[in-house]
Amino acid sequence: MDDRDPDKLPFGRRRRTAASALIAILVAFVLGVLFNAPAMKKTATELPFGGQRSVRLALVSPAAAVSHWVFLDRPARFAAAALGKPDPGLRPVEVVVVTPRPTPQPTTASGKPRPQPTAKPLPKPYAGHPMHLYIAGDSMVGIPGMALVNLSNDTHLIKPLLDYRISTGLVRPDFFSWPAQLQRQVKAFDPGAVVVMWGANDNQGVQTSSGKVYEFGSSGWEKEYRKRVGDAIAILFDGGVRRIYWVGQPIVPDSTYDRQIRLMNDIFRGAAKKHPGVQYIDAYEVLSDGGGGYAQYLRDDKGEMQQVREADGEHLTYAGGMRLAKVVMAAIKAEWFGKKKPGAGSAASSPKASAKATPAP
Amino acid sequence: MLFPTITFAVFFLLVFMGNWLLMPRPRLWKPFILLASFVFYGWWEWRFVLLLALSAVANQLFATAIERAATAAARKWLLAAAVAVNLGVLGWFKYYGFFVTSVVNFLGVFRLQADLPLLRIVLPIGISFLTFRVLSYVVDVYRGKLRTSSLLDFAVYVAFFPYIMAGPIARASEFLPQLAGPRDPRRVDTSRAFFLIFAGLAKKMLLADYLATHIVNGVFTTPGQYTSLETLLGIIGYSVQIYCDFSAYADIAIGISLLLGFELPDNFNAPYTAISVQDFWRRWHMTFSRWLRDYLYIPLGGNRKGQTRTYVNIMITMVLGGLWHGAGAPFIFWGFLHGGAQVVEHRRIDIRKLRAQRRLRASAPPLDDTSDLGRSTDALAAPAAGGPASGRAAGAPPGPPGIDTRPWGGGVWPRVGVFAFVTFAWVFFRSATFGAALSVLAQLFRGWGSVGAAVTPALLLVIAVGIGIQYVPRSLYERVEAGFSVLNPLAQGALLAVGFMVLDVVGPTGPASFLYFRF
Numbered sequence: 001m002d003d004r005d006p007d008k009l010p011f012g013r014r015r016r017t018a019a020s021a022l023i024a025i026l027v028a029f030v031l032g033v034l035f036n037a038p039a040m041k042k043t044a045t046e047l048p049f050g051g052q053r054s055v056r057l058a059l060v061s062p063a064a065a066v067s068h069w070v071f072l073d074r075p076a077r078f079a080a081a082a083l084g085k086p087d088p089g090l091r092p093v094e095v096v097v098v099t100p101r102p103t104p105q106p107t108t109a110s111g112k113p114r115p116q117p118t119a120k121p122l123p124k125p126y127a128g129h130p131m132h133l134y135i136a137g138d139s140m141v142g143i144p145g146m147a148l149v150n151l152s153n154d155t156h157l158i159k160p161l162l163d164y165r166i167s168t169g170l171v172r173p174d175f176f177s178w179p180a181q182l183q184r185q186v187k188a189f190d191p192g193a194v195v196v197m198w199g200a201n202d203n204q205g206v207q208t209s210s211g212k213v214y215e216f217g218s219s220g221w222e223k224e225y226r227k228r229v230g231d232a233i234a235i236l237f238d239g240g241v242r243r244i245y246w247v248g249q250p251i252v253p254d255s256t257y258d259r260q261i262r263l264m265n266d267i268f269r270g271a272a273k274k275h276p277g278v279q280y281i282d283a284y285e286v287l288s289d290g291g292g293g294y295a296q297y298l299r300d301d302k303g304e305m306q307q308v309r310e311a312d313g314e315h316l317t318y319a320g321g322m323r324l325a326k327v328v329m330a331a332i333k334a335e336w337f338g339k340k341k342p343g344a345g346s347a348a349s350s351p352k353a354s355a356k357a358t359p360a361p
Numbered sequence: 362m363l364f365p366t367i368t369f370a371v372f373f374l375l376v377f378m379g380n381w382l383l384m385p386r387p388r389l390w391k392p393f394i395l396l397a398s399f400v401f402y403g404w405w406e407w408r409f410v411l412l413l414a415l416s417a418v419a420n421q422l423f424a425t426a427i428e429r430a431a432t433a434a435a436r437k438w439l440l441a442a443a444v445a446v447n448l449g450v451l452g453w454f455k456y457y458g459f460f461v462t463s464v465v466n467f468l469g470v471f472r473l474q475a476d477l478p479l480l481r482i483v484l485p486i487g488i489s490f491l492t493f494r495v496l497s498y499v500v501d502v503y504r505g506k507l508r509t510s511s512l513l514d515f516a517v518y519v520a521f522f523p524y525i526m527a528g529p530i531a532r533a534s535e536f537l538p539q540l541a542g543p544r545d546p547r548r549v550d551t552s553r554a555f556f557l558i559f560a561g562l563a564k565k566m567l568l569a570d571y572l573a574t575h576i577v578n579g580v581f582t583t584p585g586q587y588t589s590l591e592t593l594l595g596i597i598g599y600s601v602q603i604y605c606d607f608s609a610y611a612d613i614a615i616g617i618s619l620l621l622g623f624e625l626p627d628n629f630n631a632p633y634t635a636i637s638v639q640d641f642w643r644r645w646h647m648t649f650s651r652w653l654r655d656y657l658y659i660p661l662g663g664n665r666k667g668q669t670r671t672y673v674n675i676m677i678t679m680v681l682g683g684l685w686h687g688a689g690a691p692f693i694f695w696g697f698l699h700g701g702a703q704v705v706e707h708r709r710i711d712i713r714k715l716r717a718q719r720r721l722r723a724s725a726p727p728l729d730d731t732s733d734l735g736r737s738t739d740a741l742a743a744p745a746a747g748g749p750a751s752g753r754a755a756g757a758p759p760g761p762p763g764i765d766t767r768p769w770g771g772g773v774w775p776r777v778g779v780f781a782f783v784t785f786a787w788v789f790f791r792s793a794t795f796g797a798a799l800s801v802l803a804q805l806f807r808g809w810g811s812v813g814a815a816v817t818p819a820l821l822l823v824i825a826v827g828i829g830i831q832y833v834p835r836s837l838y839e840r841v842e843a844g845f846s847v848l849n850p851l852a853q854g855a856l857l858a859v860g861f862m863v864l865d866v867v868g869p870t871g872p873a874s875f876l877y878f879r880f
Contacts, residue, residue, distance in 0.1 A: 009550070009843070010836070010839040010842075010843065011836075011839050011840050011842075011843035012843050012847075013550075013552055013553065013839065013842050013843040013846045014552070014843075014846040014847060015547075015548045015549055015550050015551070015846075016549055016551040016552070016846065016850070017546060017547050017549065018381040018546035018547075018549050018622075019546075020549075020551065020850045021377075021549050021551040021554075021620055021850070022377065022378065022381075023850040023851065023854065024551065024555070024850040024851075024853040024854040024857065025373075025374060025377060025620075025854065026374070026854065027850070027851055027853075027854025027855055027857075027858065028853075028854040028855075028857035028858045028861065029370060029374055029854075029858075030858075031854065031855060031858030031859075032370070032857075032858040032861045032862065033367075035858060035859075035861075035862040035865075036861075036862060036865055039865065040367065075859075075862060076862055076865070076866050079862070079863065079866045079867075080866050083866065083867060085866065085867075088865070088866060146582040146583050149583040149585070149586060150583055150584075150585060153583070153585030153586065154585075160586075162583070253481065295479075296458075296479055296480065296481040297458075297462060297479040303469060304466050304469065305461075305462045305465045305466055305469075305479070306462065307458055307462065309481070311481060311482060311483045311484055312483070313481055317793075318582075318793050318794075318797075
């Protein structure tokens with residue numbers, strides 16, 4: 001099968017035949033699939049509910065079974081455990097039991113009256129005692145979150161923590177459980193205010209705790225998604241958060257996706273109206289042009305034209321992120337630094353309106 | 362399609378088998394590999410396959426017309442048209458937004474309104490590399506260095522999937538001759554191929570992506586969150602990240618090509634061991650600097666028109682090289698820094714030569730060819746660095762005898778200095794705006810009071826490994842490749858599978874895009 005190469009290669013390195021290479025590639029491929037079958041099954045499971053997921057699962061499930069049967073799933077598991085990394089295979093979903101927040105007479109699970117987040121005046125941050133600001137969401141909050149962190153640092157009175165996870169959302173806790181993450185972070189970071197932004201990856205089917213899957217946009221989906229939004233709010237307030245700034249999704253050029261986003265934005269807006277202490281930030285309007293349409297470029301507050309959206313039409317450039325972050329910061333300052341009486345459920349709809357409402361820190 | 366994915370693994374397995382089954386029948390093999398390349402590229406955005414096809418057809422027409430043109434003037438005009446069309450397409454995709462916003466904002470200073478269309482333009486991945494490839498073909502045909510090939514051969518060269526996204530920039534004169542006959546299936550350099558693919562994946566997943574997520578992205582986007590030490594490590598980390606990321610792609614591309622029977626030029630040669638900035642450019646993105654040298658610097662006059670003109674040509678070449686990476690002041694400044702540093706180094710050598718010339722004049726007959734002054738001492742004009750085997754000091758280009766053509770000498774300190782300079786320049790390369798770069802640099806002086814939570818032994822280890830692997834003698838890698846080559850293919854496959862499993866476990870979750878895709 002192998003030939004000695006007439007052309008000398010360094011240190012006697014031998015060229016091989018293509019057939020020899022094919023054997024090596026096939027062995028590497030088959031063994032590689034068996035070694036990584038648990039991780040591949042996990043990836044397939046995390047795909048949106050539908051045909052592609054079913055096909056992928058049908059392909060990788062037998063490989064995962066064989067891998068387990070011949071003990072080839074163990075090395076990766078042992079290696080991951082030794083390195084302190086999560087198991088590469090399927091893991092149980094982190095279930096968070098959330099007590100619904102009834103209005104207008106809120107009570108905790110223990111029956112004690114739940115304090116209204118807006119009932120007490122907010123503590124004004126001062127030097128040495130910054131307000132902790134937790135910023136959470138999917139990749140869409142990445143860039144505006146970074147801009148918000150920079151704006152927060154400029155105040156010297158806000159200590160920010162940006163926590164964004166790519167491809168996550170509220171509909172797939174099996175991929176990443178935001179309820180569990182929120183619980184952990186409010187406990188560890190003790191934020192006074194939280195900025196959240198989800199939805200970009202939530203335009204897919206959702207599975208309820210009973211196992212039923214609802215297609216995106218169906219009434220069952222809307223009901224379940226509303227519940228999950230409410231659960232996230234409840235977790236944050238239960239953890240001691242005083243204010244939530246819920247950032248909606250910005251306008252996108254794709255009309256189908258845009259319709260989906262508007263549906264989710266309506267749910268976010270509705271939740272903000274329903275829950276005192278939650279303010280809806282209308283990113284859709286902030287990043288639309290004067291006529292309410294999609295804009296790749298917008299003028300900033302100095303009148304300079306800037307590219308606000310990446311070429312994908314979805315993610316924000318830093319200039320776009322800063323535009324949105326300024327609106328969020330204006331809303332935060334109005335409540336935490338201003339003399340204005342904190343309003344519940346109000347919406348910061350445009351940079352202009354927010355700028356007017358922004359007192360000096 | 363990204364290399365480190367199961368989708369690519371399946372794709373490559375099928376292409377590998379088809380490649381060698383059809384190789385003896387070029388009439389079948391060429392359409393097959395072209396189709397495979399289109400599938401690979403179209404996996405991301407099928408509409409841009411049309412761009413590839415159009416580029417191949419248009420440039421083949423230009424090259425054929427140039428070859429058949431009756432007069433030198435016609436050839437020149439056709440070449441100019443080809444360059445204009447290719448750069449026009451590149452400019453449309455890459456610089457349109459920057460151009461329009463610059464015009465609108467400039468006119469705005471004078472309170473003038475310009476209603477220019479502000480479009481959403483998706484940049485086709487690898488369009489800059491595509492432009493380099495097709496221009497090398499057309500220009501080499503114009504220069505008479507290359508004869509036009511068939512359209513099918515040229516299309517294969519344009520679209521060959523291993524290098525289509527981010528190089529190396531194989532020239533037509535390097536690749537097209539390999540299409541002249543079938544590759545020999547008995548002589549595949551599999552060991553080197555597997556080593557390069559594995560090393561590339563390791564550099565990407567274990568080093569580059571680790572640095573990106575653990576420190577670099579944070580330091581460059583929210584510098585106020587980091588201490589000075591973290592900022593310093595973030596900046597150094599970016600130097601390591603961009604090397605590990607970009608060279609990883611090149612390694613994998615070269616490895617995959619070798620498995621298909623094709624050789625691509627090397628793109629990196631331990632760049633952070635460079636002893637001068639000129640030397641750095643002989644080691645960093647070598648196919649790019651070669652391209653700049655042959656298709657920009659030399660046509661500008663190179664070093665043939667006196668010292669001052671040489672310096673100007675270096676600056677023009679490097680600033681345009683910076684602009685190639687993207688529109689914006691930071692990229693231009695990055696090119697300016699590298700050009701400026703090379704001019705300074707060039708000047709040092711020229712002064713040495715002048716002094717040597719004066720000494721010679723005082724003691725012996727004058728040099729016959731004073732045009733030697735300034736010749737072959739800049740990175741753009743010099744061939745690849747000579748090592749000890751060439752009889753010259755490492756990193757030193759050829760020069761008149763008795764003159765040290767290494768601007769800063771050899772040893773440790775020039776290496777440290779060049780690395781520090783290159784790392785400083787990367788700050789501008791990485792930052793979205795000039796202001797953002799200055800914010801990062803300012804943070805170096807603001808927080809030396811504490812170490813910072815991001816400074817961990819793992820981070821220091823990754824940075825040390827990322828730099829250290831460049832100091833490992835090449836012979837050591839070659840010994841490993843030689844040792845691997847004598848193993849039974851079953852053992853080779855098993856070892857590779859174990860290696861990939863370790864990468865998968867230790868590396869980050871999910872494949873990350875390569876940095877140079879956006880250029």
